[in-house]
Amino acid sequence: xxxxxxxxxxxxxxxxxxxxxxxxxxxxxxxxxxxxxxxxxxxxxxxxxxxxxxxxxxxxxxxxxxxxxxxxxxxxxxxxxxxxxxxxxxxxxxxxxxxxxxxxxxxxxxxxxxxxxxxxxxxxxxxxxxxxxxxxxxxxxxxxxxxxxxxxxxxxxxxxxxxxxxxxxxxxxxxxxxxxxxxxxxxxxxxxxxxxxxxxxxxxxxxxxxxxxxxxxxxxxxxxxxxxxxxxxxxxxxxxxxxxxxxxxxxxxxxxxxxxxxxxxxxxxxxxxxxxxxxxxxxxxxxxxxxxxx
Numbered sequence: 590x591x592x593x594x595x596x597x598x599x600x601x602x603x604x605x606x607x608x609x610x611x612x613x614x615x616x617x618x619x620x621x622x623x624x625x626x627x628x629x630x631x632x633x634x635x636x637x638x639x640x641x642x643x644x645x646x647x648x649x650x651x652x653x654x655x656x657x658x659x660x661x662x663x664x665x666x667x668x669x670x671x672x673x674x675x676x677x678x679x680x681x682x683x684x685x686x687x688x689x690x691x692x693x694x695x696x697x698x699x700x701x702x703x704x705x706x707x708x709x710x711x712x713x714x715x716x717x718x719x720x721x722x723x724x725x726x727x728x729x730x731x732x733x734x735x736x737x738x739x740x741x742x743x744x745x746x747x748x749x750x751x752x753x754x755x756x757x758x759x760x761x762x763x764x765x766x767x768x769x770x771x772x773x774x775x776x777x778x779x780x781x782x783x784x785x786x787x788x789x790x791x792x793x794x795x796x797x798x799x800x801x802x803x804x805x806x807x808x809x810x811x812x813x814x815x816x817x818x819x820x821x822x823x824x825x826x827x828x829x830x831x832x833x834x835x836x837x838x839x840x841x842x843x844x845x846x847x848x849x850x851x852x853x854x855x856x857x858x859x860x861x862x863x864x865x866x867x868x869x870x871x872x873x874x875x876x877x878x879x880x881x882x883x
Contacts, residue, residue: 600809601635601637601803601805601809602634602637602809602810602868603637603639603796603800603809603811603826604631604637604638604639604810604811604812604813605639605640605641605664605792605795605811606638606813606855607792607812607813607814607815607816607819608642609642609643609644609779609815609816610815610832610850611814611815611819611832611850611855612624612640612813612850612855614850614851614853615850617651619856620853623853624856625657625658627860627863628660630863634863637662637799637803639662639795639796640662640663640664641668641795641812641822642663643666643749643782643784643818644727645706645711645728645730645746645747646665646666646670646708647710647711647728647729647730648728648730649663651729659673659675660673660674661673664795664796665708666706666708666746666747667784667790668786668790668791668792668794668795668796668821668822669708669746669747669794670746671795671799677708679798681786682744682745682746683747683748684744685742685743685745687770687772688740689737691773692714692737692740695748695750696737699716700752701751701753701762702717702720702724702751703748704728704751705747705749706745706746706748707743707744707745707746708746709730710730710732711731711732712732712734713731714735715734715735720751723751727749746786747785748784749785750782750783750784751781751782752783756777756780760777762783763777763783771788772787773787773788774786774787774790774791776816776818777836778817778818779815779816784818792818792821793820793822793823796822796825797825800825807826808827810827811827811829812825812826812829812830813847814835814839815831815832815835815836816835816836817839820842823839823842828844828845829842829843829844829845830843830844830845830847830874831876832846832847832855833847833848833849834850834851840876842880843876843877845874845875845876846874858874
């Protein structure tokens with residue numbers, strides 16, 4: 590009996606899923622009923638599902654009935670806070686002086702609009718009405734400030750930047766930020782957003798925490814994503830899966846590619862795993878054999 594339990598522990602799977610442009614369609618919808626059924630079937634098998642997102646916890650109520658997902662792991666704000674349901678497991682924040690310095694630096698460019706998250710609430714220093722209207726689409730619990738000195742004196746988990754620059758300009762800015770601030774990581778998140786968080790943060794940190802806690806091997810872990818803020822978790826898993834609509838740079842670092850978010854390919858892929866009982870079928874979706882990390 591003990592031998593059988595050990596075998597089941599070894600074979601347990603961990604599946605990490607990004608939200609925007611991965612699970613969610615362009616209009617921010619997804620097949621909720623299928624998702625809940627999948628989560629239930631994974632739980633029955635002893636597998637684990639983790640939503641890994643740049644969104645803050647409060648935003649997830651737009652997509653999930655949090656009561657229905659009390660057993661789901663949530664790596665929010667790019668993995669800087671990990672929860673199971675509404676229970677906080679850990680959080681890694683940016684120091685307040687660093688946050689103020691970042692905001693003041695970024696705000697010198699009128700096309701950059703920083704949004705601060707402490708995990709449960711977001712703050713935005715008013716720039717333009719158009720920017721505010723856009724940011725409200727992504728933040729359902731937002732305090733609007735008039736000046737930077739009104740930013741609360743507390744640690745923040747994530748600085749998200751709504752950018753009106755081009756995508757290539759965003760990538761250049763990311764590099765400048767990391768050169769100037771060695772204690773942070775910075776990534777693009779979709780075409781119009783960038784995220785800044787502690788250097789040892791990232792979605793991969795949450796994945797490795799769960800792997801260690803539940804003794805889940807890298808080769809029994811899979812992750813779905815589309816943007817460069819998914820890179821760290823791709824490096825932590827055995828099955829790194831890019832969406833068809835993913836950033837080409839992310840695709841170059843993923844071993845597999847499935848269909849698009851519009852096709853709900855994440856759900857279809859997990860359903861096939863549940864039907865077949867193993868991941869051998871993923872060879873049909875091989876993208877880069879030379880990728881070594883996943």
